Amino acid sequence: MNLSYKEVKRDTAVQASKPFPKHRIEEWRGKAYVYVCILVLIVTIFSIVYFIAVRGLTPFVSGGVGVGEMLFGKVWDPDAEQPLYGALPFLYGSFATSLLAAAIAAPLGFCAAIFMTEMMPKLGRTVLQPAIELLAGIPSVVYGFVGLSVIVPFLRHTFPGQGIGIMAGSIVLSIMILPTVTTIATDALRSLPSGLKEGSYALGATRWQTISRIILPTTLPSLLTGIVLGIARAFGEALAVQMVIGNAPHIPDSLFESAATLTSIITLSMGNTTLGSAHNNALWSLALILLLMTFVFVFIVRLLERRAKR
Amino acid sequence: MSEIALYTKDLSVYYGEKQAVKRVSMAFPSRQVIALIGPSGCGKSTFLRSLNRMNDLIAGARIEGEIWIGNDNICDPQTDVVQLRQKIGMVWQRPNPFHKSIYENIAFGPRYHGVRKRAELDEIVETTLRKTALWDEVKDRLHQSALSLSGGQQQRLCIARSLAVKPSILLMDEPASALDPISTSKIEELIAELKKEYTIIIVTHNMHQAARISDKTGFFLLGDLIEYDDTQKIFTNPSKKSTDDYISGRFG
Numbered sequence: 001m002n003l004s005y006k007e008v009k010r011d012t013a014v015q016a017s018k019p020f021p022k023h024r025i026e027e028w029r030g031k032a033y034v035y036v037c038i039l040v041l042i043v044t045i046f047s048i049v050y051f052i053a054v055r056g057l058t059p060f061v062s063g064g065v066g067v068g069e070m071l072f073g074k075v076w077d078p079d080a081e082q083p084l085y086g087a088l089p090f091l092y093g094s095f096a097t098s099l100l101a102a103a104i105a106a107p108l109g110f111c112a113a114i115f116m117t118e119m120m121p122k123l124g125r126t127v128l129q130p131a132i133e134l135l136a137g138i139p140s141v142v143y144g145f146v147g148l149s150v151i152v153p154f155l156r157h158t159f160p161g162q163g164i165g166i167m168a169g170s171i172v173l174s175i176m177i178l179p180t181v182t183t184i185a186t187d188a189l190r191s192l193p194s195g196l197k198e199g200s201y202a203l204g205a206t207r208w209q210t211i212s213r214i215i216l217p218t219t220l221p222s223l224l225t226g227i228v229l230g231i232a233r234a235f236g237e238a239l240a241v242q243m244v245i246g247n248a249p250h251i252p253d254s255l256f257e258s259a260a261t262l263t264s265i266i267t268l269s270m271g272n273t274t275l276g277s278a279h280n281n282a283l284w285s286l287a288l289i290l291l292l293m294t295f296v297f298v299f300i301v302r303l304l305e306r307r308a309k310r
Numbered sequence: 311m312s313e314i315a316l317y318t319k320d321l322s323v324y325y326g327e328k329q330a331v332k333r334v335s336m337a338f339p340s341r342q343v344i345a346l347i348g349p350s351g352c353g354k355s356t357f358l359r360s361l362n363r364m365n366d367l368i369a370g371a372r373i374e375g376e377i378w379i380g381n382d383n384i385c386d387p388q389t390d391v392v393q394l395r396q397k398i399g400m401v402w403q404r405p406n407p408f409h410k411s412i413y414e415n416i417a418f419g420p421r422y423h424g425v426r427k428r429a430e431l432d433e434i435v436e437t438t439l440r441k442t443a444l445w446d447e448v449k450d451r452l453h454q455s456a457l458s459l460s461g462g463q464q465q466r467l468c469i470a471r472s473l474a475v476k477p478s479i480l481l482m483d484e485p486a487s488a489l490d491p492i493s494t495s496k497i498e499e500l501i502a503e504l505k506k507e508y509t510i511i512i513v514t515h516n517m518h519q520a521a522r523i524s525d526k527t528g529f530f531l532l533g534d535l536i537e538y539d540d541t542q543k544i545f546t547n548p549s550k551k552s553t554d555d556y557i558s559g560r561f562g
Contacts, residue, residue: 195406203419203475204396218409
């Protein structure tokens, strides 16, 4: 007993005599690494926001363009002698395509999720879910290409018009956001508090009643989160939409008429303008609008998550 | 002896190849409390769940044998499980209130079964809450979320919820094992009260609880019903040695 006590004493004495033991140094090194990474991240994010804001605000501050003029003006003609910066057609195009895409993808995604969790859990887990997740990995140019060679001809033959337009863009986008909606819905359905389903069945509810009155209402905030994230993705998608929407800067009268979105007009025009020109700055303003919309979407998602927790 | 509410004949339940319940024949007299005891994994919960065909929901579960309620064999594939589950209510170990208001939790079942009138629903909510001694505690906040209730209150709400569809038999799977002692004693009082109107079959791990509240006790071991007799007899003078070993705590 005495001996072991002495040994312990000597051990602590050895440790105390070393000012920087190895484990301390390791700890500091790890901390420093994490702090540097987070600093780089914060600086990057802030520079992006700052850069877009400075460029994007220039037309309003020194270019003599009014905010209302940009948000509600219907004519976009920055290279004219009397340049006009009406971005309403693009706002309209962006909102119309992404909301319509969500309207198409949401029911499909929910039904797929319910099928995978409630009807055929085994098939869902082994075949369907990987297949749907695969959709998320396909490059957007492929979607655009498929849209251009399959959806646009189909629409052209079925409906009046050229086939390009908001409808074509929405369909392409709806396929692109389907994995987001489905995956989030599936996760929500799988994480349903245990016993809820049994509780409903035990009261003599049918499967349909259980799904529509218990499962859907309970998971609604998560399902909405999936939709909003899908809309956010659709709102920001440029390439695939640009390939099928026609890119005419005006508000279309029908879903089958050429239109444009915020992203498609930016990618189309950016290469043709010089940095610092009025036209270029106006495109940055559009980018700023996109950025602000993204903030709004993130905010809505946060709000929904808070409601889901309650 | 009183009439029989429910009886099983050679009831076996399989999960895939594994036989979880082995040819159990048991009769449950009306308006009595019957406790099912036994070590974990002995098949008593599986047996309980098969009585209202909740095992249908488990992939790979298969029932053989007969379960008779009156003149109906509910193992018959023709049986309408929706009607069956209306007759046989069920309460679980963990309270599982729906994420709705207290009122809606109770009105949920009756709505399924066609009760639409507000006044009628109001009455069902009040009577079932009174029966479960919850009325005085929640009458001022019927439209608040059921999740704001304590665990014991939630469990009594779940009991009230199953009473709302007017069953004659209640199945309870360890209804008090997730609750504190005070809530437990409230549930036990409630069971004693409900016995006047309902047949109650309860699975419990708590020997004292089984001895306190039940009229008859069945002892399960490895899927077999070892002994089934009056609770008094089981706990004072069991006829099988393994029953004696289990209730005196020598294994299990």
